[in-house]
Amino acid sequence: MKVFELHFNPKGKEDTIFDSFCYEPINIDEKKLGSLYMAGELKNVLPQNYKLLEDLSSQIKKEYYRTFSRSPEKALIESLKKGNEFLEKLTKEGDVSWLGNLNFAVISLKDYLFQFTKVENILVFLLRGGKITEITENLIREEIEPYPLKVFGNIISGKLSEDDILLILTKEVSEIFQNENLLEDLASLETFTEKKLKELLWKKEKILKEVSGIALLIALTKEPPTFKERIPKLFEFEMEKFSLPRRISEVILWGFIAALSPIKTLILKISRLIKLPALPVLKIPRFQLLRFEKTRKNLILVLIFALVLIIGFYLFQFQEKREIAKIEKNFIQIQEKNQKAENFLILKNYQEANLLFLETWGELSSIEKTLPESEKALNFKNEILVLKGKVESSLSKLNNLIKIEEPELLFNFSQTKLAPQKMVKIGGKLYFFNPATENLFWIDIFKKTGEEIKTERKFNFAQPLNSNSIIFFSKPDILTVFTEPNQFSESKIELPAGDFDFIDFKKFYSNFYLLDKKQGEILKCSLQKCQPWFSKESSKKPENAISLAIDGSIWILNKGDTINRYWGGLYQETLKFDIFPKLEKPTKISIPPTLPYFYILEPAKNRILIIKKSGSPSQVFGEKIWEGEVIKQFQSDKFDNLKDFAISEDGRTIWLLNSLILYQVPLISR
Template sequence: MEKIIPKTVSIQTKTKSLDRTIISFCEPPLYFLFEIKGRNPYFDTLTHKIIQSVKEGGSNFEDSLKKTNEMLADIAKGGQTEWIGNLSAIIVQIRDHELNLTSLGDASCFLIRNRNITEITAEQPEKTEPLHTFAHILSGELKENDKLIIGNREFFENFPIGQLNQLLHSYTEPDGSLKIQEAATSVVRRLQKQRAKSPNAFLVELKKGSESPQTACEIFYIDHKPSPQLAKRFSRWFEHPMWHWKLPPFISKNKQKILIALSILIILTLIFEITSIINKRRGTTLTQGQRKIIMQAEDKNREAGEALKKGEKETAKKLYQEALNLIAPIKNKETDSLATKINLQLDKLNEVSRVTPKEVLDFSVFKNASVSQIFVIGQDIYSVDTKTNQIYQNRKNPNFLPQNSGHFVAGTFQAQDNLLLLYQDAEGLYEYKIDDNTLKKAKIVFDEKWQKATILGSYFNNIYLLNPEEGQIFKYQKLTTDYSKGLSYVDQEKVNLKNAISMSVDGYIWILKKDGTVLKLMGGRPLTDFSLKGIPETLKLQNPVKIFTTVDTPTLFILDGNRVLEFDKSGKYLKTFILNLADIKDLWVDFKAKKIYLLSGTKVYEIKI
């Protein structure tokens, strides 16, 4: 028996509907027609997932639909349910003389055999569970010269099947074969006359032959031509009396040139507008490769959800990240929506809070204020102006450092005596006593000079000055009145501080380096069993700024760009705050009050821990 070969044309619209998603796809032996009420970026992905699932099922149509229904049930469980009750679809498989068909909703399929018409779509139940979306299958035998008409509701509303049958008969040869291209052209013309918006259909003719079925059907677009009235409108416009006014003598000779110039300008403007519209559409239209990538990302997202149900958090994190990496190069509403959902899941898994800090103070009340560091003591926020040496307490200016002391470099708080220790680049250390608002220069025994430093720390009576250029920390002890001579604290053969950018002291000395590594020093040597660990891949330190802890603060806080990461003191990752704030220069943590303070520009912000 000779094979039955389908010859197919697809009737579509290029312009996307504003109130529904319509997809026609033909890849013999399979034909798909989908219509989903509403415009949701996910609907395109859903239809392509169905297509992919059926294609992967192979020749066994029933098994393919069973797997597709299981996939749809999983999608619904994952929260994507807007398509339920809004989907109309037909899936047709033609293999030689065998026809298999499943349908849902308002889409229809008719068989025309010897001018007799038979509808071969089954009546659908009012409600369908996702697991039984494509549960009704019709099968039958096809014969040569049979014709199938597959269409959405709008197609048959504009072209009733009886009239369509008559039209097809008028294009049928004596041997029963159909002039399918000519018939399709006639159908399209009628739909254009009726100004149908979104009719979609397949015309399929079955012929005997030995060749393989074509890999793609010929497409006829209803809206592919510009309106034939456009040229007439232009000609009428130019015949309008406005073009026949009497011009002044010095212009009348150039009337023709003026009209030509205006015509060219109008045409160029129209071309520009049309090109802009086309480019916008191209920018939102996905290639087949991009669609497959999005489908892969959706699959990984679903797999991650399944892993979470099993308690496999690390597997879920990995799958979510792989999904994000897949869609990262594709920028449109659909991928943005998917990325947002995945990031929400990753935030939960990674203990991430996205926060908009609250402004609590602005030092710009002081003219040309320039601040680089804050100290939060009780209810008061202190800072030092790096240009004028003024000491700020909230919105007051209670004191200032001597002008001959140089410029403010760095400071630290010494809780035991309630002092701010302020380092100036020319004269070294000054003590600002908060209780009585007094300021004095800190002296070293035998009037020795303070070592150069850019970072300070303190622990009870000990002061630590870090000079990254020298790769050394100098330790000073407070005596009865003065400070002891500075001693080199670190073993430079054991530890490299050249790239240190921040230091905090709670008995141990914590050093933050430019590359994001943290050293825990004791007796001038690093503890080799310490490192930061458990940081999620997407939260690795990239722009570290400061490390903060105190004797009374049980955890470590690291400012990294617009993020604050928290670790326990063994280095284990705890949580991250992602801040809706840029150019953060400093932070201070009041753990008892459960607040983090942040300095950006001249403004101080706070968030709750």
């Protein structure tokens, strides 16, 4: 892999700064997370913001490589949160000049798998096999925990191939590259080399002298660069310099060591020449209170100050005792509540027991946060933690939380060309696709083998049509019917007027339903036409919707722990589940046609939940559960990057797509 940082006329515009930042792993731990690349531009810059790009990239890089137990995608999400916090802090301090003027892109890359996000007017192109794709048009929705100020948001995920080229361009450079056919010239190269890149740029010398901005080029060449190729090379257009392939981490590291060497020598020489003076002997004068009025006043002030300190100390001790006494009183009440929950458990009133245990857990967590820092409080904290552990154990059993140490691995996509994001099941096969790239991949769930299917179109959503067909939806308005083994037919559907951003697509009988995020609308579609589903009389439309499921009613999964139910175009009710751990960031809901359960995916807590919809308490897979509560929830440390899931027709097997791994989870022991 080679990285080329092309900086065009850095001083071309007085009110604009730009820079690129490339971090390569320098040890075994960092190699687990791969490389991190950033490019940014700040317009209408003020003097106090000349280092903003550097400071922002430093915050992101520091968090990205802070710990090595996370996946690259998780590391990127956490580092973007830090970026948001950094920018939010600037805003709170009154610096809002960067708002609307910052263009910034971040890419993480490991083993051909990449994640990417961007802010404002900066573009990313993928050059592959002579084709040019602007991948910023296909954002995969990976929600990052919101902040009051959220600059970095959604990310793109995908898998690169050998000889692919990723190109990050600021707006002005992008326009030149497109107008002067530089993108086409780069994409048409049979073999990419540094020499050919230079030749292409020199041909456009005159026009490139007029442009100001960045082109960050990442070429996935087969052979790794030699040590010499890692040293920065420069070539000039008169006074303008273009920095070419470099391994930033190595250059900075060796430069830093070289710079410190003479400083170290100088310090040693100076230390030998300079002798530190001995400490002087201090003589404390005797106070003569009767003769020196000034001294007497000073002594009085000292005594008053000492008295204030003593009073403050005792007041602090008194206040701390009051706080601990109050906490002890609350703790006794919590213990009584916990005992009531235990009694309900003995009486097999599981629903009441669950509610009381949840209240106990919340109150214990609240007390734990408010404890003062003292030895007595520390001893008291141990009692809280012991009770909290017991409550957690009871809640885990009541909420059927099953932790899986080693889930069954069905297939690994690392040797394929696809980085799957979504999946759909028909018959004995699972089909996988990525909205950012073409092609499908199917897996036989019995033989555990698979094969790629070439496609010309990218697909956003999919639903099973029958036992051997799938219907795909491609934004904004294309339906594609796939019939095994390799037959495709397309049709364009007519949409009502409006600016839609569809986030989910489900089939029910012969109709299809599209969930829109912007207007909170649901469209009911045939193969030819879509129309609004909501009645004008409906009292409530979806807000903060995430996903939908249909069983006659339409169920809308919201951000947080609620689900809205609609029927006949009208709002009916909102369900809120008392679940442990609390449902906070779900991403998908599904209802199998023959089963009365919700299946809900929550990647943030590494789990999938199965919840009873309605009806009286019943026997499910040999266990008694009550209405609206959890039948099963499966959680594993291996589920660290959940993307999608599929369910068997009888509901007894779940397939979970986690990054490049497909897991199979049986709901009952085999």
